[in-house]
Amino acid sequence: MERAYQTPANPFEVSRLNEDTLILTHKIALFKQNVLEETMGKLRGFNFPLLIEHVRREAIYFLKTLKQIHLRVEHPVNDDIVDENVFFLKIMAEHSKFIAHLLDPSEELLINQARDFGKTFDLLVYQARNLDIGSPTHDLLQDQLTIYKGATLELRSFKEQATKLIETAQVRSVIDPKLASHVTREAAKFLSIIDRLETRLH
Ligand SMILES: [Fe+2]
Numbered sequence: 127m128e129r130a131y132q133t134p135a136n137p138f139e140v141s142r143l144n145e146d147t148l149i150l151t152h153k154i155a156l157f158k159q160n161v162l163e164e165t166m167g168k169l170r171g172f173n174f175p176l177l178i179e180h181v182r183r184e185a186i187y188f189l190k191t192l193k194q195i196h197l198r199v200e201h202p203v204n205d206d207i208v209d210e211n212v213f214f215l216k217i218m219a220e221h222s223k224f225i226a227h228l229l230d231p232s233e234e235l236l237i238n239q240a241r242d243f244g245k246t247f248d249l250l251v252y253q254a255r256n257l258d259i260g261s262p263t264h265d266l267l268q269d270q271l272t273i274y275k276g277a278t279l280e281l282r283s284f285k286e287q288a289t290k291l292i293e294t295a296q297v298r299s300v301i302d303p304k305l306a307s308h309v310t311r312e313a314a315k316f317l318s319i320i321d322r323l324e325t326r327l328h
Contacts (some may be wrong), residue, residue, distance in 0.1 A: 158182035212253040212317040219247030230298030282313035
């Protein structure tokens with residue numbers, strides 16, 4: 127990460143950075159894949175297999191996105207709207223489920239809120255997948271982006287509040303503050319991607 131900050135904005139240096147990052151990311155994706163396979167078999171720990179599968183998928187997403195940038199490939203906006211939203215809505219649904227499962231069982235109010243978010247985002251994943259069927263109109267795509275954005279803004283504010291409660295030990299849970307911060311940052315990332323897709327759509 128240090129190197130990324132220090133790399134000057136010239137095509138040759140950026141290209142070298144991309145190549146090295148692709149190699150490293152490929153390695154970490156394989157490592158995550160191995161951990162996942164072990165977790166489904168002999169390895170026992172306190173990480174849910176879904177969490178390991180989730181972080182493995184994130185590594186593969188990063189690999190795919192960086193490759194596209196490196197090769198200067200741009201897909202049609204309709205395809206990107208489907209792919210990015212199916213990926214991130216699923217990630218948001220899983221974050222909600224992790225929060226629900228890692229809170230202390232006595233935290234019923236927060237658990238129920240997190241479960242509701244999980245159900246909402248599961249439904250949105252189906253909606254986004256359905257966009258792939260037929261050829262959606264411009265208005266339909268815009269409406270869907272507005273819906274995803276609204277739901278994600280709500281989820282981000284829930285995550286922000288939960289992160290504060292976790293950091294200040296005002297809530298009972300086994301959630302590491304780093305995981306809380308990760309899920310909040312990822313909601314912000316998704317919102318920035320929706321903004322970019324909206325700009326491309328117009
Ligand atoms: Fe995540």
